[in-house]
Amino acid sequence: QKEVEQNSGPLSVPEGAIASLNCTYSDRGSQSFFWYRQYSGKSPELIMSIYSNGDKEDGRFTAQLNKASQYVSLLIRDSQPSDSATYLCAVNSYQTGANNLFFGTGTRLTVIP
Amino acid sequence: EAGVAQSPRYKIIEKRQSVAFWCNPISGHATLYWYQQILGQGPKLLIQFQNNGVVDDSQLPKDRFSAERLKGVDSTLKIQPAKLEDSAVYLCASSKPSYNEQFFGPGTRLTVL
Numbered sequence: 517q518k519e520v521e522q523n524s525g526p527l528s529v530p531e532g533a534i535a536s537l538n539c540t541y542s543d544r545g546s547q548s549f550f551w552y553r554q555y556s557g558k559s560p561e562l563i564m565s566i567y568s569n570g571d572k573e574d575g576r577f578t579a580q581l582n583k584a585s586q587y588v589s590l591l592i593r594d595s596q597p598s599d600s601a602t603y604l605c606a607v608n609s610y611q612t613g614a615n616n617l618f619f620g621t622g623t624r625l626t627v628i629p
Numbered sequence: 630e631a632g633v634a635q636s637p638r639y640k641i642i643e644k645r646q647s648v649a650f651w652c653n654p655i656s657g658h659a660t661l662y663w664y665q666q667i668l669g670q671g672p673k674l675l676i677q678f679q680n681n682g683v684v685d686d687s688q689l690p691k692d693r694f695s696a697e698r699l700k701g702v703d704s705t706l707k708i709q710p711a712k713l714e715d716s717a718v719y720l721c722a723s724s725k726p727s728y729n730e731q732f733f734g735p736g737t738r739l740t741v742l
């Protein structure tokens with residue numbers, strides 16, 4: 517079982533719609549959860565972090581965490597063509613004995629003008 | 630605040646040759662990470678340093694990969710000899726101690742022919 521799983525997509529939404537990205541993780545001891553945005557040919561950029569159950573909002577982005585279900589999601593409201601990118605979910609784990617991040621394979625989002 | 634610096638940005642080598650990558654983390658970030666990102670996948674941790682000590686190198690292919698961070702600031706990652714499957718983007722990231730929020734450099738795209 518992979519530590520972090522995401523639908524690879526592609527996910528296509530029209531401009532102005534809400535994009536919903538999902539992620540599940542395997543380690544029940546995980547405490548830190550992150551969403552990174554990666555444009556084609558670029559490096560990952562941290563856009564959201566969440567540590568507690570519930571919702572965390574930052575501008576058009578909302579991260580949602582449900583530790584009981586081992587589920588993290590990212591909602592992007594009023595999607596813009598500039599949001600077209602791959603979104604990586606990252607979760608911390610001590611599986612290697614150290615506190616490290618494990619990344620999903622990413623979900624590719626395309627926002628259609 | 631300056632971000633994570635990496636060089637070179639691109640490197641093309643023949644298989645069995647050696648290559649080295651350099652990283653300078655964000656000022657004040659004691660923790661430094663090297664990741665390998667193969668096309669279509671999420672970043673995979675190779676090694677984590679805390680200051681100049683190795684915290685986790687369990688996923689580093691030690692028969693051909695080596696890394697050092699002698700003065701607790703910048704770091705080098707070396708591959709010797711390179712194989713075709715080493716073709717990937719090598720990402721350096723840094724974080725403050727005890728924080729999982731990691732910030733990535735621009736990466737080095739390695740092509741092994």
